[in-house]
Amino acid sequence: MKNLKKLLALTLAVLFVFSLTACVKDSDKTTVSEGKLTMATNATFPPYEYIEGNKVVGIDAEIAALIAKKLDLELEIKDTEFDSIIPGVQKNKYDIGMAGMTVTDERKQQVSFSSSYAKGVQVVIVTEDSKIKTTDDLKGKKIGVQQSTTGDIYASDDFGEDNVTRYGNGNMAVEALKAGKVDCVIIDNEPAKAYVAANKGLKILDTSYAEEEYAICINKNNKDLQKKIDKALKELIDDGSVQKIIDKYISADAE
Numbered sequence: 001m002k003n004l005k006k007l008l009a010l011t012l013a014v015l016f017v018f019s020l021t022a023c024v025k026d027s028d029k030t031t032v033s034e035g036k037l038t039m040a041t042n043a044t045f046p047p048y049e050y051i052e053g054n055k056v057v058g059i060d061a062e063i064a065a066l067i068a069k070k071l072d073l074e075l076e077i078k079d080t081e082f083d084s085i086i087p088g089v090q091k092n093k094y095d096i097g098m099a100g101m102t103v104t105d106e107r108k109q110q111v112s113f114s115s116s117y118a119k120g121v122q123v124v125i126v127t128e129d130s131k132i133k134t135t136d137d138l139k140g141k142k143i144g145v146q147q148s149t150t151g152d153i154y155a156s157d158d159f160g161e162d163n164v165t166r167y168g169n170g171n172m173a174v175e176a177l178k179a180g181k182v183d184c185v186i187i188d189n190e191p192a193k194a195y196v197a198a199n200k201g202l203k204i205l206d207t208s209y210a211e212e213e214y215a216i217c218i219n220k221n222n223k224d225l226q227k228k229i230d231k232a233l234k235e236l237i238d239d240g241s242v243q244k245i246i247d248k249y250i251s252a253d254a255e
């Protein structure tokens with residue numbers, strides 16, 4: 001009987017160790033080994049990523065395509081919520097996240113970042129008749145943001161969570177502004193321009209709110225991929241390919 005118990009305990013211990021190894025293996029698996037580069041994005045962020053037809057297009061999609069080509073991988077883009085990109089990369093559900101994503105110290109604790117490939121600016125969208133003239137007027141106002149973006153994080157810090165309403169994406173935040181549910185929307189400058197161009201009666205304040213760097217996020221444990229991405233990105237920055245793509249979507253005179 002005693003021996004039987006021992007045997008049972010041993011069997012359980014062995015099974016436990018096996019299941020642990022299985023877990024580690026599973027979560028370590030990326031699609032790169034299958035010849036694919038899986039990129040997570042949120043395609044409501046023109047001109048970096050948006051849907052055209054049934055495809056995700058934009059600056060990030062084009063840069064990612066060139067990186068994948070250099071790495072001899074097939075690019076697969078997954079459109080998801082912005083705030084599930086980092087958790088997905090951490091779980092190796094996606095190999096990279098590319099979504100006009102700002103490098104922040106907090107995010108650096110969760111994922112690795114490539115070198116930066118573009119600059120972003122947080123700006124404020126208001127209605128044309130708004131009394132808000134500068135960012136100093138934002139105190140006590142109802143601010144709309146995209147959930148979990150830097151606009152959300154900074155606005156919540158500076159003006160208090162009670163004054164901030166979070167929306168699933170930029171489009172929803174802009175709709176709320178048009179409907180008078182919020183007094184302004186804080187969002188990155190390029191999507192802001194696209195939203196203002198697509199919607200009558202809106203404008204962007206002249207004073208910007210914060211300046212930031214966009215980069216590709218990668219699983220912290222995936223050092224090999226990180227190195228490859230950094231090398232490919234550096235080549236594409238050095239030979240002017242990245243700038244060419246950015247210029248294709250963002251005209252210099254609109255800056």
Ligand code: GLN
Nearest residue numbers: 045099100101102149150
């Ligand atoms: N740059 C912002 C951030 O990283 C917004 C990105 C986005 O909405 N796609 O938080």
